[in-house]
Amino acid sequence: MSVTIHRCAACGHSCFPARQLCHRCGGAEWTPVTVDRGTVEELTTVLHQADAAVAGTVHLASVRTDSGVVILARLDRAVALGAEVGLTLSPTGAVHGT
Amino acid sequence: MMAYDGVAIIGAAELPYARKLSGATTVDLLKAVFLRALAHAGIEHRAVDGIAVSSFTLKPDHAIDVAWQLGLSPRWCMEDTLGGASGINMLQHAARAIQAGDAETIVILSADHFQAGDFKDLVENYNRTTRDHLAPLSFGGPNGLFALVTQRHAKAHGLGRADYGAVCVAQRDWARRNPQAVYRSELTLEDYLAQPFIADPLCRYDCVPVVSGADAIVLTATDHAGSGRQVGIRALAARYNPDHQEGTGCRTSLADLAPALWRDADAGPEEMDIVSIYDDYPVMVLAQLADLGFVPDGDLSRFIQDRLRTGTLAVNTSGGQLSAGQAGAAGGLHGLVEAVIQLRHEAGERQVPDARLATVAGYGMVEYRYGMCANVVVLEGSDR
Numbered sequence: 001m002s003v004t005i006h007r008c009a010a011c012g013h014s015c016f017p018a019r020q021l022c023h024r025c026g027g028a029e030w031t032p033v034t035v036d037r038g039t040v041e042e043l044t045t046v047l048h049q050a051d052a053a054v055a056g057t058v059h060l061a062s063v064r065t066d067s068g069v070v071i072l073a074r075l076d077r078a079v080a081l082g083a084e085v086g087l088t089l090s091p092t093g094a095v096h097g098t
Numbered sequence: 099m100m101a102y103d104g105v106a107i108i109g110a111a112e113l114p115y116a117r118k119l120s121g122a123t124t125v126d127l128l129k130a131v132f133l134r135a136l137a138h139a140g141i142e143h144r145a146v147d148g149i150a151v152s153s154f155t156l157k158p159d160h161a162i163d164v165a166w167q168l169g170l171s172p173r174w175c176m177e178d179t180l181g182g183a184s185g186i187n188m189l190q191h192a193a194r195a196i197q198a199g200d201a202e203t204i205v206i207l208s209a210d211h212f213q214a215g216d217f218k219d220l221v222e223n224y225n226r227t228t229r230d231h232l233a234p235l236s237f238g239g240p241n242g243l244f245a246l247v248t249q250r251h252a253k254a255h256g257l258g259r260a261d262y263g264a265v266c267v268a269q270r271d272w273a274r275r276n277p278q279a280v281y282r283s284e285l286t287l288e289d290y291l292a293q294p295f296i297a298d299p300l301c302r303y304d305c306v307p308v309v310s311g312a313d314a315i316v317l318t319a320t321d322h323a324g325s326g327r328q329v330g331i332r333a334l335a336a337r338y339n340p341d342h343q344e345g346t347g348c349r350t351s352l353a354d355l356a357p358a359l360w361r362d363a364d365a366g367p368e369e370m371d372i373v374s375i376y377d378d379y380p381v382m383v384l385a386q387l388a389d390l391g392f393v394p395d396g397d398l399s400r401f402i403q404d405r406l407r408t409g410t411l412a413v414n415t416s417g418g419q420l421s422a423g424q425a426g427a428a429g430g431l432h433g434l435v436e437a438v439i440q441l442r443h444e445a446g447e448r449q450v451p452d453a454r455l456a457t458v459a460g461y462g463m464v465e466y467r468y469g470m471c472a473n474v475v476v477l478e479g480s481d482r
Contacts, residue, residue: 015342017231044245046237046297046442058237060297062246062467070344070467072243074235093351094234 001089006030014067021065038063038071040083040097059095063087073097099362102331105193106323107477109139109316110438114278115309120209122310125167127209131312132168135205135475139316140324141219145219148174148201149268150192152184152208152427154220164207175202182376182462183336183471184208184430185313190334190473192317196323202319209312210426217308220426227466236295240378240464241305244310247295247347247468248381252299254348257382259299262292265380266303266420268406275448280307280423303420304380311425313435327442329479332455333362336473338463347468349383352459355474360391363476365455367391370476372440372456373411374433377418382469386459387413412450415440433458434475441479455477 005016010027021028042062059075063085073087073095085097110132128151130427138141149172151161159167174195178184185208212220221239222231230243232243248262267287273279285303293301320330335358337351360366367390372438377383384398392411393401405411416422416436419429436454439445459474 003403015344017227023339024151042246042249044242044249044299045295046242046245056236057236058242060235060237060242060246072232072235072467074237090234092234093230094236095231 001091002034002036002069003089003095004032005035005065005067007033011066014069016069016071024028035065035067035087037084037086040064040079040081040085041070043075043078043081045078061085063097071095099333099335099358102193102197102334104320105196105317105331106320107315107329108141108318108323108433109135109136109400111138111314112278112432112435113312115280115311115425117280117307117309117423119310122211124153124209124211125159125250127211127312128164128207129168131209131314132205132207135314135316141203141316143169145203146170146172146205148172148192148195148204150176150178150188150204150206152178152180152188152430153210154426155210155212155216166411172201178360180463180471181427182378182430182469183460183473184427185434186334186458186460186473186475187336189315189434189475193283193331193334196317196319198264200324204317205314206317206431207312207314208428208431210428211310212308212426220418221299225465228464231466240302241297243464243467244379244381245300248299248379250346251348251381251385251398254346257399259291260287261399261402262299262304264402264407265383266290268409269377269414269418270421271409272415272448273421275446276416276422279417279421280309281417281421284384288426293440300379306378306419308397309423309425309426311423311428313425313428313429313431314459315434317439323482325482328482329438329441329477330363332478333359334473334475335359338471340444343466348385350386350389350461350472352386352474356389356391359474359476365476367457369410370455370457371450371453372415372437373413374437374456374458375413376429376433376461377414377420378424378462380420382461386461386472390457390459415448415450430460430462431458437476441477
């Protein structure tokens, strides 16, 4: 599935995750916009997870899309900062960057 | 801002924090800290006519159930959910209630008792955004998020691991003089730098030890305060959602609040004897101190060495949550309790001589990328 961000129908400001009202103008109508890629701004490798049954490694990235919206994504592998990644949404709601 | 005249903090208490605590519930901790706070304030049970409660592990109970459990018949009751900003939020509301005459003596309580699975449940269901968008990423709570915040902060200020480590070391030096701190052994910068990453660039000493514990303070109308040392509110300010999660997370609302705060307090950062900063991660200690104006030249690296490592600026004198422990919502009161104890000159080996003015800042409630909430109070201790 593709990742959907939300553009305010009144002022055009985009946000993610979805909100009820636009913080810029108070608008209540949103237009869904599909995003399929973004630029990795920061990346960390989380080694120990809270109460994890099995210790795992997660590459967590802050990814900026063309609209300016920052999305947190899980990457398959570490990439260089500034790299462009494709974004997809898993059925569980996780954004994956590849 | 209307002044906070006529209100005094007359008592403060903290139960010793514990990493593992068996045979007690959250309500048991609330009872114990309530009794300790009454004793510290020197007031009777029947004097309490207001109660505020904050806890992540209270369900299915709420504040009114705690009042019932404690045998209280309050005419003012509040439940708070602002996590690391809860202590100052409850203080703000309680002080105004006393000024307005809605209550005379209010006890502010917070406690959390984490059992197996509670912490995982908390971090995965913190709010709807977390449940729907963060938990599916399976990165296990806020460490990953604040690793990203720390990276942005380090890049913006030219800081390295040793700088953040020095914040942890400075707080540990205070904790060594706090018999109630969870971590009391010496921490050297070499020890810190030798630790493996938990989430690059964070290691275990950057991440608060989660504990069970409880904190409380007692407020009353100044007319009814007895003799002895008491603590008044010079100024208090709060703002939530300043940038709607669209900034870097390295600048809190305290930056916007600082000019009016110092004007209302009729004092400046340079006059503060005690500073308590909500320290979920060292990066947020530095961010809040800078936002409040404690680093006038903006040179954070030198500030850390000259003011924090030397202890000449007394920041988080309990050791902070990084060393004393993070007791869930009770962490929102931890810095306030420490400041009150210091201003009453009861802090024992870690007492800052003649402490008179204190700043306490609260921070917390991660929505998607970092905390939404920050608030701050300037306190003054005086003899009466």
